[in-house]
Amino acid sequence: MAMKMRDIAELAGVSIATVSRVLNQPEKVKAETRRKVEKILEQTHYVANAVARGLVLNSMRTIGVLTVDVRDLYFAEVVYTLERLFTELGYNVLLSNTGGELGEKKRYLRLILEKQVDAIILVGSVFKEPTGNQHIVEAGQHLPVVLINSHLAGENIYSVLCDDAHGVREAVNYLVRQGRREIYYFTDSKSASGLAKKKGFITGMIENGLNPKHILEVARGLEGGADGVNRLIAGNRPFEAIICGEDLTAIGAMKALTKYGYPIPGAVAVIGYNNSVLAETSTPALTSVDNMPSTMARQAVGMLADLFQGKKVPRKIVLTPSLVVRESSG
Amino acid sequence: MAMKMRDIAELAGVSIATVSRVLNQPEKVKAETRRKVEKILEQTHYVANAVARGLVLNSMRTIGVLTVDVRDLYFAEVVYTLERLFTELGYNVLLSNTGGELGEKKRYLRLILEKQVDAIILVGSVFKEPTGNQHIVEAGQHLPVVLINSHLAGENIYSVLCDDAHGVREAVNYLVRQGRREIYYFTDSKSASGLAKKKGFITGMIENGLNPKHILEVARGLEGGADGVNRLIAGNRPFEAIICGEDLTAIGAMKALTKYGYPIPGAVAVIGYNNSVLAETSTPALTSVDNMPSTMARQAVGMLADLFQGKKVPRKIVLTPSLVVRESSG
DNA sequence: ATAATTAATGTAAGCGCTTACATATTTACC
DNA sequence: GGTAAATATGTAAGCGCTTACATTAATTAT
Numbered sequence: 001m002a003m004k005m006r007d008i009a010e011l012a013g014v015s016i017a018t019v020s021r022v023l024n025q026p027e028k029v030k031a032e033t034r035r036k037v038e039k040i041l042e043q044t045h046y047v048a049n050a051v052a053r054g055l056v057l058n059s060m061r062t063i064g065v066l067t068v069d070v071r072d073l074y075f076a077e078v079v080y081t082l083e084r085l086f087t088e089l090g091y092n093v094l095l096s097n098t099g100g101e102l103g104e105k106k107r108y109l110r111l112i113l114e115k116q117v118d119a120i121i122l123v124g125s126v127f128k129e130p131t132g133n134q135h136i137v138e139a140g141q142h143l144p145v146v147l148i149n150s151h152l153a154g155e156n157i158y159s160v161l162c163d164d165a166h167g168v169r170e171a172v173n174y175l176v177r178q179g180r181r182e183i184y185y186f187t188d189s190k191s192a193s194g195l196a197k198k199k200g201f202i203t204g205m206i207e208n209g210l211n212p213k214h215i216l217e218v219a220r221g222l223e224g225g226a227d228g229v230n231r232l233i234a235g236n237r238p239f240e241a242i243i244c245g246e247d248l249t250a251i252g253a254m255k256a257l258t259k260y261g262y263p264i265p266g267a268v269a270v271i272g273y274n275n276s277v278l279a280e281t282s283t284p285a286l287t288s289v290d291n292m293p294s295t296m297a298r299q300a301v302g303m304l305a306d307l308f309q310g311k312k313v314p315r316k317i318v319l320t321p322s323l324v325v326r327e328s329s330g
Numbered sequence: 331m332a333m334k335m336r337d338i339a340e341l342a343g344v345s346i347a348t349v350s351r352v353l354n355q356p357e358k359v360k361a362e363t364r365r366k367v368e369k370i371l372e373q374t375h376y377v378a379n380a381v382a383r384g385l386v387l388n389s390m391r392t393i394g395v396l397t398v399d400v401r402d403l404y405f406a407e408v409v410y411t412l413e414r415l416f417t418e419l420g421y422n423v424l425l426s427n428t429g430g431e432l433g434e435k436k437r438y439l440r441l442i443l444e445k446q447v448d449a450i451i452l453v454g455s456v457f458k459e460p461t462g463n464q465h466i467v468e469a470g471q472h473l474p475v476v477l478i479n480s481h482l483a484g485e486n487i488y489s490v491l492c493d494d495a496h497g498v499r500e501a502v503n504y505l506v507r508q509g510r511r512e513i514y515y516f517t518d519s520k521s522a523s524g525l526a527k528k529k530g531f532i533t534g535m536i537e538n539g540l541n542p543k544h545i546l547e548v549a550r551g552l553e554g555g556a557d558g559v560n561r562l563i564a565g566n567r568p569f570e571a572i573i574c575g576e577d578l579t580a581i582g583a584m585k586a587l588t589k590y591g592y593p594i595p596g597a598v599a600v601i602g603y604n605n606s607v608l609a610e611t612s613t614p615a616l617t618s619v620d621n622m623p624s625t626m627a628r629q630a631v632g633m634l635a636d637l638f639q640g641k642k643v644p645r646k647i648v649l650t651p652s653l654v655v656r657e658s659s660g
Numbered sequence: 661a662t663a664a665t666t667a668a669t670g671t672a673a674g675c676g677c678t679t680a681c682a683t684a685t686t687t688a689c690c
Numbered sequence: 691g692g693t694a695a696a697t698a699t700g701t702a703a704g705c706g707c708t709t710a711c712a713t714t715a716a717t718t719a720t
Contacts, residue, residue: 045468047440047444047472048444049444050445050446051381051385051390051445054381055381055382055385060381060445062424062445065425069410070400070406070409070413071403071406071407071410073401073403076400076401076406079400079425080399080400080401080427083400083425083426083427084427087426087427087438087441090441092424092426092441092442092445093424093425093426094423094424094425095395095409095413095423095425096413096417096422096423097410097413097414097417108417111420111422112422113377114377114379114380115380115381116379116380116381138375142332248611251611254613255613258613277578277608278607278608278611281552281612282611282612282613283584283588283612283613
């Protein structure tokens with residue numbers, strides 16, 4: 001049923017090579033012949049076999065994208081942009097959600113490598129322990145690897161980063177300018193970028209002569225934020241502002257604060273991270289650090305496009321995040 | 331650099347067929363030989379070439395997933411679940427965001443068909459005009475197509491649906507039980523499921539002897555919700571409840587209502603659709619219809635798994651959504 | 661008109677793998 | 691020990707395509 005090039009060639013009364021040329025280098029075929037072949041192509045609804053083609057050309061024009069979880073708004077934005085831009089370049093995206101576990105991650109990576117992708121993009125799935133990333137370095141020996149929001153040394157490994165430390169530090173500075181001094185940071189610092197943010201907080205606090213120990217490790221999600229607030233209150237500590245490593249945590253914190261009757265931002269300012277749609281929809285609307293997921297994706301695609309053309313490409317691109325001020329602070 | 335089977339065979343002193351057997355049907359190889367080959371496989375970091383394999387076996391073990399926009403929380407949940415389940419079955423997912431335009435959609439579909447995927451899943455990207463879907467029907471002539479949240483007649487085309495009409499109707503009934511009569515529906519009915527929801531609203535209102543004309547066409551997003559509220563107020567119409575076709579619209583409506591001083595749910599109840607994380611994070615938390623994205627994905631995967639095994643599969647599976655009550659109503 | 665170019669098409673090898681079939685080796689049994 | 695059956699391995703074809711090279715047709719120059 002499915003037509004192959006051989007069939008087209010026979011129907012058109014030409015050789016298989018001519019059909020291939022009509023498809024790939026039409027200018028090399030006499031106009032008359034070309035039209036004849038194109039007609040048959042149309043009539044038979046011919047669909048090229050990219051697998052056979054890929055085998056010959058040693059490229060499937062496919063990019064492997066590994067992300068922790070597309071349901072995360074931040075990752076979704078990155079994946080979306082990657083896919084759009086690659087499609088424009090004629091590449092498809094092979095998507096995998098790696099989740100957190102190393103074993104799975106290795107298995108997925110392998111599955112994707114076997115599919116002969118032209119490059120791999122890892123969206124925030126690098127472990128903070130360097131030993132956990134051996135498989136990524138190995139992948140770099142086969143093809144270009146671009147890390148979004150993490151960094152790793154290795155041949156063929158490139159990174160697009162957001163200066164998360166700077167983002168949180170700016171948030172601290174902003175709050176200090178408002179005269180707030182009892183600033184706390186809620187974090188789940190399991191990831192590499194989680195660590196960077198925490199460091200940014202510490203730096204910012206020290207620079208302003210404030211207590212850099214104002215850090216609470218909390219779980220992810222709404223519960224984590226609520227938990228942090230509960231602990232602050234239970235610990236009887238005075239607090240005027242809370243910065244969270246994620247918008248969702250910040251919203252959980254706001255909900256708890258509201259429940260206990262703390263006016264926001266009157267008594268407590270709250271700042272989130274990622275500037276996701278949640279920051280717009282929450283009440284009060286959440287001030288948040290924008291770490292530019294779509295810009296990062298754009299950079300990553302640009303890097304690979306250059307690389308595919310044999311151009312030199314910087315090992316590392318760092319973007320600077322910015323604070324988007326909304327109702328929850330001010 | 332990259333090892334191929336031929337190299338492995340030579341290093342291990344066996345034929346290429348034996349290497350292939352070690353990889354695919356190890357029980358057919360003598361233990362001693364197998365170990366010898368496996369050792370070389372290990373040492374050389376051999377990575378199989380799934381493209382060559384795919385060419386022979388006529389299957390790339392890949393599923394094409396076309397979605398309108400992964401950034402939409404609902405679609406993200408579907409895509410996430412699809413990917414997880416297919417990975418478990420040893421399939422990879424080729425992702426494409428089709429956006430709204432027909433031309434692009436056709437192009438993407440073709441690109442994916444060429445890549446010889448084993449099946450295609452369309453997540454909410456069917457047009458409500460039947461003529462716009464010819465390319466999907468054609469795809470069905472090549473491989474199984476599963477539609478999530480839309481329906482289309484055609485060979486090899488299967489659907490997993492949520493009874494959206496029922497979902498909205500139940501929302502109406504719920505509000506009526508609370509004694510609310512001036513119920514409005516905010517919709518952007520461009521999609522097939524958008525239409526279904528609107529019909530559900532009309533049915534529900536008629537069944538309860540209420541005015542089924544209480545429908546406002548609004549844009550998507552927060553603005554649409556605000557716009558709807560503005561129009562209700564400007565039109566001087568009494569209203570006690572608003573149902574929206576999307577959570578985001580509902581939140582926009584709530585924000586506007588709050589701004590104008592309408593207590594929620596005291597004066598006005600608000601109900602959203604999709605039961606996304608937004609419904610949990612908003613203030614007040616939003617009552618919303620859960621249309622079970624992950625269950626739908628699970629059904630779709632199940633269908634295809636059965637199909638691949640040659641089992642008979644129903645043309646259409648319909649799931650019943652349920653109302654999740656939160657603070658914004660009650 | 662004929663030779664020399666240039667353009668158009670065809671022939672066939674090979675991309676890296678799987679597997680039917682042929683051949684070689686081992687095991688079982690008398 | 692010899693034969694038959696069972697096991698293990700090898701040989702080679704072919705999956706659908708691209709492209710270098712060979713061949714043939716169409717131009718151009720002389």
